[in-house]
Amino acid sequence: xxxxxxxxxxxxxxxxxxxxxxxxxxxxxxxxxxxxxxxxxxxxxxxxxxxxxxxxxxxxxxxxxxxxxxxxxxxxxxxxxxxxxxxxxxxxxxxxxxxxxxxxxxxxxxxxxxxxxxxxxxxxxxxxxxxxxxxxxxxxxxxxxxxxxxxxxxxxxxxxxxxxxxxxxxxxxxxxxxxxxxxxxxxxxxxxxxxxxxxxxxxxxxxxxxxxxxxxxxxxxxxxxxxxxxxxxxxxxxxxxxxxxxxxxxxxxxxxxxxxxxxxxxxxxxxxxxxxxxxxxxxxxxxxxxxxxxxxxxxxxxxxxxxxxxxxxxxxxxxxxxxxxxxxxxxxxxx
Amino acid sequence: xxxxxxxxxxxxxxxxxxxxxxxxxxxxxxxxxxxxxxxxxxxxxxxxxxxxxxxxxxxxxxxxxxxxxxxxxxxxxxxxxxxxxxxxxxxxxxxxxxxxxxxxxxxxxxxxxxxxxxxxxxxxxxxxxxxxxxxxxxxxxxxxxxxxxxxxxxxxxxxxxxxxxxxxxxxxxxxxxxxxxxxxxxxxxxxxxxxxxxxxxxxxxxxxxxxxxxxxxxxxxxxxxxxxxxxxxxxxxxxxxxxxxxxxxxxxxxxxxxxxxxxxxxxxxxxxxxxxxxxxxxxxxxxxxxxxxxxxxxxxxxxxxxxxxxxxxxxxxxxxxxxxxxxxxxxxxxx
DNA sequence: ACTGTTTCTGAAAACGGTTTCATAGTGTCT
DNA sequence: AGACACTATGAAACCGTTTTCAGAAACAGT
Numbered sequence: 001x002x003x004x005x006x007x008x009x010x011x012x013x014x015x016x017x018x019x020x021x022x023x024x025x026x027x028x029x030x031x032x033x034x035x036x037x038x039x040x041x042x043x044x045x046x047x048x049x050x051x052x053x054x055x056x057x058x059x060x061x062x063x064x065x066x067x068x069x070x071x072x073x074x075x076x077x078x079x080x081x082x083x084x085x086x087x088x089x090x091x092x093x094x095x096x097x098x099x100x101x102x103x104x105x106x107x108x109x110x111x112x113x114x115x116x117x118x119x120x121x122x123x124x125x126x127x128x129x130x131x132x133x134x135x136x137x138x139x140x141x142x143x144x145x146x147x148x149x150x151x152x153x154x155x156x157x158x159x160x161x162x163x164x165x166x167x168x169x170x171x172x173x174x175x176x177x178x179x180x181x182x183x184x185x186x187x188x189x190x191x192x193x194x195x196x197x198x199x200x201x202x203x204x205x206x207x208x209x210x211x212x213x214x215x216x217x218x219x220x221x222x223x224x225x226x227x228x229x230x231x232x233x234x235x236x237x238x239x240x241x242x243x244x245x246x247x248x249x250x251x252x253x254x255x256x257x258x259x260x261x262x263x264x265x266x267x268x269x270x271x272x273x274x275x276x277x278x279x280x281x282x283x284x285x286x287x288x289x290x291x292x293x294x295x296x297x298x299x300x301x302x303x304x305x306x307x308x309x310x311x312x313x314x315x316x317x318x319x320x321x322x323x324x325x326x327x328x329x330x331x332x333x334x335x
Numbered sequence: 336x337x338x339x340x341x342x343x344x345x346x347x348x349x350x351x352x353x354x355x356x357x358x359x360x361x362x363x364x365x366x367x368x369x370x371x372x373x374x375x376x377x378x379x380x381x382x383x384x385x386x387x388x389x390x391x392x393x394x395x396x397x398x399x400x401x402x403x404x405x406x407x408x409x410x411x412x413x414x415x416x417x418x419x420x421x422x423x424x425x426x427x428x429x430x431x432x433x434x435x436x437x438x439x440x441x442x443x444x445x446x447x448x449x450x451x452x453x454x455x456x457x458x459x460x461x462x463x464x465x466x467x468x469x470x471x472x473x474x475x476x477x478x479x480x481x482x483x484x485x486x487x488x489x490x491x492x493x494x495x496x497x498x499x500x501x502x503x504x505x506x507x508x509x510x511x512x513x514x515x516x517x518x519x520x521x522x523x524x525x526x527x528x529x530x531x532x533x534x535x536x537x538x539x540x541x542x543x544x545x546x547x548x549x550x551x552x553x554x555x556x557x558x559x560x561x562x563x564x565x566x567x568x569x570x571x572x573x574x575x576x577x578x579x580x581x582x583x584x585x586x587x588x589x590x591x592x593x594x595x596x597x598x599x600x601x602x603x604x605x606x607x608x609x610x611x612x613x614x615x616x617x618x619x620x621x622x623x624x625x626x627x628x629x630x631x632x633x634x635x636x637x638x639x640x641x642x643x644x645x646x647x648x649x650x651x652x653x654x655x656x657x658x659x660x661x662x663x664x665x666x667x668x669x670x
Numbered sequence: 671a672c673t674g675t676t677t678c679t680g681a682a683a684a685c686g687g688t689t690t691c692a693t694a695g696t697g698t699c700t
Numbered sequence: 701a702g703a704c705a706c707t708a709t710g711a712a713a714c715c716g717t718t719t720t721c722a723g724a725a726a727c728a729g730t
Binding site for chain 1: 715716717718719
């Protein structure tokens, strides 16, 4: 059932039928009614591909995330999906399994079927990104590249707060568990290092680790091989892995070692002890990114409007506590 | 840059260019080479909408899940995405936030842009489903409806095992925390009831609960208002919520109350104590569903091939243990 | 009654591919 | 050398909308 059959049945031209569906006010109400009934009787529904072809836009948006089952990605995706739908767009989701090659392929495939693309923590090289942005409007989340609008999470301050917090609890040797290469470690790392030197904390780094539970497990043993009393993990999933493994090895959290995560996904409240973590406003970031993307799509050139930053905040829960006074083991009767 | 410009530059007809991209072996290698270089120089990429229109298929599949951030959905989606990509399809994902109306709308919107649709635990009414299946090939996961191929999770046996397990541990009063209405509670419930009566366990039910952590929290207090010593929760997220709340109220798991979940998502291994849970092979289910869907799409009419069932299995971890001998409080010196 | 606006509708040309059908060219077999 | 089968290509129709452009109809103003 095409537009023509509807037209025939309603005794009008195809053009009129098209208008009924795209700019109803432009057609006389009587005619409109006739067309509508004809359409309903024929159970006509417009053909999106034909429409896309003719108008030059698809009405779809796309998002590429590193890992669909990662809880931060999920949070973002959910917010994005909701916002996209609210604006009348459907959402394509592609996961790359953290494989850069897949990510590029997915992105390119999607690029041609959508009006705009949101890339979350993309790992692909700069030139690939620019090439992509050449094909379709692109907004990035968590990566900065000249000429491509982006939403960034500014965690410098929040990371400082985390170190400050640990320092106040008496920790003097802290290690940062870095996320995967190409992920937004830099700001956190800078915040971490700066804060360490500012507070006189001995800061070290381990990694990179994949942003997953299993890698947290692995990380824990590496941590225990050092003599730090606190760790700051790239994300909650790693942090939870660390906590688990430490528990298995009989190390108390926060009794012996304190752990800080990032993201404040629901996970943080689910585990024991509840995770002290840097909250990243994923939903806000996702929603904002979509708004930027739609501005782009609609031609309002926000391209050079400086990248938006959303900032994190430290949420203190139970996985951080006073440092065990390791350097002074005699002192049995602490306050 | 359309196919015609490539054709002009390569000195061939548009038809030939099209063939180069769709059935390369049908064109002489010399010609093919010429076309390829021309295409590259022009940075030509085929226009999916045009192609969809002409061929009558889109090369896309769609999946509608109740909640993108639900860990079981995420597992399924991930597997589905991978399998779809492997078969050369891109995947549309839509979340319905568990709102039936949104689900219907999403599904219908998607239906026209994809070659096939996978519905995960759909909550929409039968006639809506049938109408949808009339428009596009549909496979359902976790719901059975005559005429629509489906992949079902048969958890009857696994649920029985859960009850058997609890019974063996000495539990005599167990409650089932039901998931949301319209979700696949029935088989589990049947398995639960049958097993209870078989083993002489007093089985009760609470709910429905949304399949989320928060509802688990809520459920815990309801559980404590009864005198059961064990609960079987609709999914891991609810189970974790229960465990958390119980801990907050000073109830030991499994010391005082044992908890069993469903799904065996990664969550189960992340929490303390690790969750005894019924593993549902989400990846297998998702992959299988996609294969069925593709069979459908390609016209091999598997429509009436009986719905496929994947079965669960009980994974015993640490959230279940011997029942506290409540009815006999004198007995202080238990073995 | 005549011109000037509006409002509504239709004809036809895109949009960018795919595919059928016919034709030219090449090679094979007797 | 002639008949026959392939193979490689091109011309043109088609997929289902949208949109421009122009004309018809209705209406207003003088």
